[in-house]
Amino acid sequence: MFRKIANGFIDLIFPLNCALCGQFDPVTQRQPLCRACLQSIPYARPPFCLKCARHLKTYNEQGLCPDCLLQPPAFDGAWAFTRYEPPMTNMIRAFKFHNKTALRKTFAHIARTFLTRYGLELTADMLIPVPIHPVRLRERGYNQSALLAQSLAGLTGIPLATAILKKHLLIPRQSELRRKERWTNIQGAFRIENSSLARNKHIILVDDLLTTGATASEAAGALKQAGAAKVELIALSAA
Numbered sequence: 001m002f003r004k005i006a007n008g009f010i011d012l013i014f015p016l017n018c019a020l021c022g023q024f025d026p027v028t029q030r031q032p033l034c035r036a037c038l039q040s041i042p043y044a045r046p047p048f049c050l051k052c053a054r055h056l057k058t059y060n061e062q063g064l065c066p067d068c069l070l071q072p073p074a075f076d077g078a079w080a081f082t083r084y085e086p087p088m089t090n091m092i093r094a095f096k097f098h099n100k101t102a103l104r105k106t107f108a109h110i111a112r113t114f115l116t117r118y119g120l121e122l123t124a125d126m127l128i129p130v131p132i133h134p135v136r137l138r139e140r141g142y143n144q145s146a147l148l149a150q151s152l153a154g155l156t157g158i159p160l161a162t163a164i165l166k167k168h169l170l171i172p173r174q175s176e177l178r179r180k181e182r183w184t185n186i187q188g189a190f191r192i193e194n195s196s197l198a199r200n201k202h203i204i205l206v207d208d209l210l211t212t213g214a215t216a217s218e219a220a221g222a223l224k225q226a227g228a229a230k231v232e233l234i235a236l237s238a239a
């Protein structure tokens with residue numbers, strides 16, 4: 001109670017400014033972003049690739065993007081809510097590397113807006129955040145995908161499962177690797193614990209960013225080997 005009152009005073013003296021542009025917006029002062037920045041979010045647009053949900057620039061019979069035609073990912077389907085363009089680039093970087101975990105409120109807003117816009121109702125037996133290696137977890141203090149998955153669990157009522165998929169190989173950051181290396185480097189990086197919990201289950205993997213799809217595909221493949229019936233992916237943004 002006291003802390004609540006104290007925070008109220010602090011907010012009066014130092015109103016919360018937008019985490020992106022620094023402007024103060026009296027309407028959204030309890031949210032990390034001002035209205036103008038919220039409006040600038042680049043939501044993903046149809047037509048969507050049937051596999052990874054990235055925007056299809058040219059139509060082909062399979063309904064797949066060039067990446068999925070070249071290297072079909074192991075997941076069965078995906079939704080990525082936004083395009084990886086500013087301000088998503090800055091927001092995801094801040095969320096991932098600079099402790100701006102309050103941005104998860106904005107991400108929940110993005111998820112809600114996207115799902116409502118396309119009339120999507122997510123159903124699955126469980127949500128599994130793409131795990132990070134324990135060393136990275138110690139460096140960062142949190143797994144950004146787990147925070148996103150928590151928000152999605154709150155939004156959809158799908159339970160969160162964090163005891164099944166583990167990352168046991170510490171590999172160079174994927175962003176520092178070339179496309180082809182990403183697919184070979186990630187091989188065998190995940191381990192399944194409690195595989196009976198995944199058997200015959202419909203699982204939605206949650207990640208912050210879909211780039212080549214190599215990481216999500218490897219994680220989905222591991223879950224399928226453990227007997228998962230269906231593995232889909234939700235990403236905040238797709239490059």
Ligand SMILES: [Zn+2]
Pocket residue numbers: 018019020021022023033034035036037038
């Ligand atoms: Zn702003």
Ligand SMILES: [Zn+2]
Pocket residue numbers: 049050051052053054064065066067068069
């Ligand atoms: Zn695709």
